[in-house]
Amino acid sequence: MYGFYKKIVIGIFTLFMAGCVTDESALKTQNDILALQRQSYENSQKIIGLENNMDESLSNIRKNQADISSKVDRLTEEFQRLYGRFEESRHYTEKSLRDIGSLQLKELRESLENLKQRVETIEKLPVKAPQTMGQAKVEEQPKTQEQPKPQEQAKVEEKVRIPEPPKKEEKPLPPIEMYKDAYSTMKSGDVATARTKFKKYLDVYPNNEYSDNAQFWLGESYYQEKDFESAILAYEEVIRKFPKSEKRAAAMLKQGFSFYELGDKTSGRLLLEAVLKNYPTSQEAALAKKRLKAEGIKLPTRETEQKTPAVKKKPSKTE
Numbered sequence: 001m002y003g004f005y006k007k008i009v010i011g012i013f014t015l016f017m018a019g020c021v022t023d024e025s026a027l028k029t030q031n032d033i034l035a036l037q038r039q040s041y042e043n044s045q046k047i048i049g050l051e052n053n054m055d056e057s058l059s060n061i062r063k064n065q066a067d068i069s070s071k072v073d074r075l076t077e078e079f080q081r082l083y084g085r086f087e088e089s090r091h092y093t094e095k096s097l098r099d100i101g102s103l104q105l106k107e108l109r110e111s112l113e114n115l116k117q118r119v120e121t122i123e124k125l126p127v128k129a130p131q132t133m134g135q136a137k138v139e140e141q142p143k144t145q146e147q148p149k150p151q152e153q154a155k156v157e158e159k160v161r162i163p164e165p166p167k168k169e170e171k172p173l174p175p176i177e178m179y180k181d182a183y184s185t186m187k188s189g190d191v192a193t194a195r196t197k198f199k200k201y202l203d204v205y206p207n208n209e210y211s212d213n214a215q216f217w218l219g220e221s222y223y224q225e226k227d228f229e230s231a232i233l234a235y236e237e238v239i240r241k242f243p244k245s246e247k248r249a250a251a252m253l254k255q256g257f258s259f260y261e262l263g264d265k266t267s268g269r270l271l272l273e274a275v276l277k278n279y280p281t282s283q284e285a286a287l288a289k290k291r292l293k294a295e296g297i298k299l300p301t302r303e304t305e306q307k308t309p310a311v312k313k314k315p316s317k318t319e
Contacts (some may be wrong), residue, residue, distance in 0.1 A: 172204045179210040186217055195221040212238055212245035219254065228258040249275055249284040256288065260295070269297060 172178060182197035198218045205211055219234030231254065238251035245251075256271030272288035276299075279285050292299060 175201075175205050175208050175210055178204070179214060182214065183217065186221065191221045191224050212242035212247050215241070216245075216247040216251055219251065223254060223258060226261070228261045231255075232258045249279040249282050252278075253284040253288055257291065260291070265295065269295070 173181070178197075178201050182194055182201055185197055186194035188194075195218060198214045198221070201214045202211060202218070205214075215234060215238045219231045219238065222228070222231035222234055235251040235255040235258070238245060238247055239255070242248065252271050252275050256268045256275070259265075259268035259271065269292065272292050275282075275288040276285050276292075289299060
């Protein structure tokens with residue numbers, strides 16, 4: 001009897017446990033289904049968003065295509081309009097050239113015809129008409145000698161003109177005389193003539209004992225006429241071509257002054273400071289210092305003296 005009840009209890013417990021397991025599996029399955037439904041809904045929302053974005057992008061693309069098409073149409077119309085104007089202008093230009101050419105050709109032909117008639121008139125002599133037998137002879141009056149016409153007179157003079165002997169080329173003056181002549185002209189105040197003479201000197205003697213001075217005074221001629229740009233270029237030739245010249249410091253000084261006159265204060269200041277640095281004991285350095293002070297440039301109390309190699313003064317060289 002006891003064994004029978006035991007079997008009944010075991011059976012009931014087994015059924016209970018089986019029911020519990022079945023309920024848990026069903027709940028898990030239901031949760032999985034809900035999760036899948038949630039994921040499906042999210043995916044569907046993403047698809048809807050992508051479709052909306054795609055529609056918006058397609059709409060923008062269509063709008064841009066429409067704008068581009070409209071611009072292309074406008075450009076095409078503008079091109080056609082300009083091409084039409086070009087063709088019209090070319091037609092009028094060609095027509096004008098043809099008309100002008102025809103008119104000039106007509107005038108040329110008329111001029112040639114008139115010239116031909118004048119030549120024939122000059123070359124032909126007057127012909128006397130023959131008399132008939134029944135006509136009374138008329139006593140011929142003495143004729144005055146016909147004066148030659150101006151055209152014929154010119155032709156005769158041209159034929160008998162004696163050729164002039166070829167001119168002998170003038171030998172240039174010696175360098176010192178040629179330089180002194182140009183320098184004297186400069187000091188007399190005839191700046192333009194002096195400039196011409198200095199240029200001629202440099203053409204004949206480009207690398208002579210006085211070439212650096214001639215180049216400097218060429219720059220001075222421009223400076224005195226306030227052509228500061230040309231003066232700067234002329235002074236630069238002294239600095240570049242004649243680095244050991246006595247006029248190098250003066251050329252740098254006047255170059256700096258010229259830049260100041262043109263309003264380029266930076267270049268002017270740098271050049272004057274270079275004069276102070278390279279030629280500290282020269283007269284040009286004193287003038288550079290005076291101009292820098294006038295421009296409000298503060299100078300150091302003790303300048304570094306950097307003497308340049310002494311240049312031997314040419315004994316016979318003038319200013």
